[in-house]
Amino acid sequence: MAEKKKTNIILFSGDYDKAMAAYIIANGAAAYDHDVTVFHTFWGLNALRKDEKLQPKKTFMEKMFGKMMPRGADKLPLSKMQYGGMGPKMIKAVMKKHNAMSLPDLIDMAKEQDITILACTMTMDLLGLKEEELLDGIEYGGVAAYIAEGEDGAINLFV
Amino acid sequence: MAEKKKTNIILFSGDYDKAMAAYIIANGAAAYDHDVTVFHTFWGLNALRKDEKLQPKKTFMEKMFGKMMPRGADKLPLSKMQYGGMGPKMIKAVMKKHNAMSLPDLIDMAKEQDITILACTMTMDLLGLKEEELLDGIEYGGVAAYIAEGEDGAINLFV
Amino acid sequence: MAEKKKTNIILFSGDYDKAMAAYIIANGAAAYDHDVTVFHTFWGLNALRKDEKLQPKKTFMEKMFGKMMPRGADKLPLSKMQYGGMGPKMIKAVMKKHNAMSLPDLIDMAKEQDITILACTMTMDLLGLKEEELLDGIEYGGVAAYIAEGEDGAINLFV
Numbered sequence: 001m002a003e004k005k006k007t008n009i010i011l012f013s014g015d016y017d018k019a020m021a022a023y024i025i026a027n028g029a030a031a032y033d034h035d036v037t038v039f040h041t042f043w044g045l046n047a048l049r050k051d052e053k054l055q056p057k058k059t060f061m062e063k064m065f066g067k068m069m070p071r072g073a074d075k076l077p078l079s080k081m082q083y084g085g086m087g088p089k090m091i092k093a094v095m096k097k098h099n100a101m102s103l104p105d106l107i108d109m110a111k112e113q114d115i116t117i118l119a120c121t122m123t124m125d126l127l128g129l130k131e132e133e134l135l136d137g138i139e140y141g142g143v144a145a146y147i148a149e150g151e152d153g154a155i156n157l158f159v
Numbered sequence: 160m161a162e163k164k165k166t167n168i169i170l171f172s173g174d175y176d177k178a179m180a181a182y183i184i185a186n187g188a189a190a191y192d193h194d195v196t197v198f199h200t201f202w203g204l205n206a207l208r209k210d211e212k213l214q215p216k217k218t219f220m221e222k223m224f225g226k227m228m229p230r231g232a233d234k235l236p237l238s239k240m241q242y243g244g245m246g247p248k249m250i251k252a253v254m255k256k257h258n259a260m261s262l263p264d265l266i267d268m269a270k271e272q273d274i275t276i277l278a279c280t281m282t283m284d285l286l287g288l289k290e291e292e293l294l295d296g297i298e299y300g301g302v303a304a305y306i307a308e309g310e311d312g313a314i315n316l317f318v
Numbered sequence: 319m320a321e322k323k324k325t326n327i328i329l330f331s332g333d334y335d336k337a338m339a340a341y342i343i344a345n346g347a348a349a350y351d352h353d354v355t356v357f358h359t360f361w362g363l364n365a366l367r368k369d370e371k372l373q374p375k376k377t378f379m380e381k382m383f384g385k386m387m388p389r390g391a392d393k394l395p396l397s398k399m400q401y402g403g404m405g406p407k408m409i410k411a412v413m414k415k416h417n418a419m420s421l422p423d424l425i426d427m428a429k430e431q432d433i434t435i436l437a438c439t440m441t442m443d444l445l446g447l448k449e450e451e452l453l454d455g456i457e458y459g460g461v462a463a464y465i466a467e468g469e470d471g472a473i474n475l476f477v
Binding site: 005007018027034079081091093094097098100 | 328330332359360361379382383386387440443444445446461462464465466468469470471474475476
Binding site: 010012014041042043061064065068069122125126127128143144146147148150151152153156157158 | 164166176177180183184186187188190191193238239240249250252253254256257259313314315316317318
């Protein structure tokens with residue numbers, strides 16, 4: 001058993017709280033010396049969007065999706081207690097007071113800990129998200145990439 | 160290790176996008192030669208309903224649930240961006256354009272790949288769903304059936 | 319392989335139906351002689367709140383969270399078909415008729431089966447939940463406690 005244990009998290013959700021949970025577990029597992037992959041699919045891709053208004057060439061539908069979906073980790077809504085945006089502000093205020101790491105900080109930490117951040121190319125195609133719109137330093141793959149990692153995982157989660 | 164690896168997915172959610180993710184992973188794992196089971200429980204059962212108006216004998220409450228819940232995979236709402244039904248139409252239009260498989264197609268493919276589709280009998284009792292209302296070619300079982308499969312799973316997910 | 323198999327469930331969700339699913343699986347796995355842990359984090363902590371109005375010393379924000387979040391397992395909303403509270407009433411009526419166990423009963427049964435119920439201390443800090451507000455007979459820990467259990471889990475789920 002010289003090999004490292006693996007943790008693979010599918011982040012399907014585009015909610016701030018769920019993405020936070022995913023990255024807290026990911027960073028925790030990396031601290032326990034696991035090989036960790038976070039596979040962003042569907043709405044989970046929004047956590048990887050850059051907080052800039054890029055204008056890549058898009059179809060009408062892709063532009064619509066682009067406008068309707070949150071632009072980056074800091075813009076994600078909560079899965080509960082959204083209250084028209086007040087919930088996220090409250091949570092972020094409390095987190096700051098407790099010196100808890102924000103979601104963008106958790107993602108930065110994941111990169112520093114060599115966690116593989118994988119963006120689902122199939123969903124990117126569907127939603128019209130381009131590589132230039134997503135964070136630097138991430139990898140790209142489809143369901144095959146996930147299965148290859150997941151089948152050896154000590155911890156596999158769908159968030 | 161002559162035995163096949165196992166993937167077991169609990170589909171609790173009744174959302175189109177989540178069910179799609181579950182069946183993309185299920186079909187992907189089957190393509191990698193895993194023994195795959197999708198265990199439909201709670202709202203996940205709605206993905207298995209036939210798109211017909213059957214009239215099995217039901218109590219008042221069962222009829223209510225029957226009316227309130229979506230009738231089959233194609234009728235499921237999205238977990239995000241539902242927008243009174245516009246979201247699912249947009250997603251399906253985009254999927255068609257990209258030649259991506261619809262949820263009903265993904266379920267058909269799962270059957271062709273010999274994926275076991277298991278309907279949770281306990282929830283069927285609670286919600287008053289009868290076998291005749293669900294797709295043909297599926298199996299029935301409770302939590303014991305799930306544990307028996309899940310405890311040997313290489314990939315276990317709750318969707 | 320004299321050791322018991324392990325099942326570890328992260329209960330992130332604060333929904334009645336999802337918590338029910340988590341505890342049905344947990345109790346099922348315990349019946350199959352697994353070592354079982356349910357790790358309550360984020361909104362999942364609400365399932366562990368006592369159904370009493372305690373008045374621990376809290377900041378303004380902590381009081382707000384305390385008021386906004388449901389007080390105990392029996393008060394949780396549904397993830398679907400909430401209908402201003404009618405959904406949970408319907409489900410509970412049907413469950414009673416079918417002699418299905420309620421969520422509080424399932425949690426009691428989990429304790430009797432020696433399932434470890436773990437409350438996430440990091441989220442308790444964030445949301446201002448105190449030990450005296452949570453059920454007796456539970457344990458406390460952070461992400462490290464989860465990883466230590468989860469990395470040996472036969473079944474790991476995120477609910």
